[in-house]
Amino acid sequence: MARIVGGVTTSHIPAISNAMAKGLEQEPYWKRFFDGYEPVKEWLAKVDPDIAIVVYNDHGLNFFLNQVPTFAIGCADHYENADEGWGIPTLASFEGDAPFSWHLAESLINQDFDMTTCQEMLVDHGFVTPMALMWRHLPNWPVKAIPLAVNTVQHPLTSARRCYQLGKALGKAIESYPEDLKVVIFGTGGLSHQLQGERAGIIDVDFDLECMEHIIHDPEWMTRFSNTELMEKAGTEGIEVIMWLVMRGALAPKVNVVHKHYHAPISNTGAGVLVLENPAS
């Protein structure tokens, strides 16, 4: 049976991809941020997953505002990165697992999550930045990848509560797949940041750390916030943290904390990294 080995949280901002493309990882501004990913890479090498499910939001590459699915899952054999218009080099394509994706879609829909299924899906920085953070040191992507896109761009958005429930359903969907696959889930985006308006530039370290601690030990705490409350505390773009709850919902109630890393500011954001391991069943 397929098994969830654990979950990782990470920022996905394009400034990180830009820094990687330019080889700036050891520059003073970036060093502490990137060095904090080394334990993540070591853990991934140890658990050696077959599949990465990347929970992210598209920022205007695959989904324009003409059609905005609340939850969408890639169901293709491969996924391409593409030009987003600001000059960051595109990355190599990603191999998918269509039979597994369709199983997940079917199981989620049977559990009352009405997923949009995508047989063609361009993946933007929200997806590729985490993949590069984890595996750019290897010649090829060592996993098959499945994009799971959550609309965090155009309101009305889904809620933290709903994302957590989706995660629980995703966990059941994964663990009902008969093939012996090791699955890791990336919850991406966040933490606090606001890119727009006169309020741009907010970072709330206290709230970020509360989120990190509660995601580990008491994710239900996060689900009590309305989207307006989350935007007041974490900023209009910081609301991406709801996607962490998809990852967390799929894991066991009690998880082993392998790694906690926080740095701020990274570009305009507070950047939080967690590695949470499912206890061996």
Place this chain on the structure above:
Amino acid sequence: MVWQPHDYENIPGTYVFDGQRSHAGYALNRMAFSFNSAANREEFARDMDAYCRKYGLSDEQREAVLGGDFLKLLHLGGNVYYLAKIAVFHGMNVQDAGAAFQGITTPEFQAILDRNATGFTDKLQQKGGYWHG
């Protein structure tokens, strides 16, 4: 035909991108989306005014695009991720835009970010268990 009010409209200095804004900014954001293609970027760079007209922007939106008035573009329904694709033509990234929204310089904006994050390593020590290198 009445746009319904939302509690998030009370957050200061914030333009939550919702249906009302997306409706108002549709042509503007659609033009920005076209900049994912290099050929379209070249066409825009050759004649920005004509390109804005081709995409059906309002006069106000077109003037704000040409003038690089990003706060105005937010007011007129621009989404920040799409505005980032326009900002490139003014030599700006999201930090420059963040500064422009407030009428400050980019170093001043970066100083706000630094100030907001001041002392975070002490807070990590207090929480415990965080990586410190």
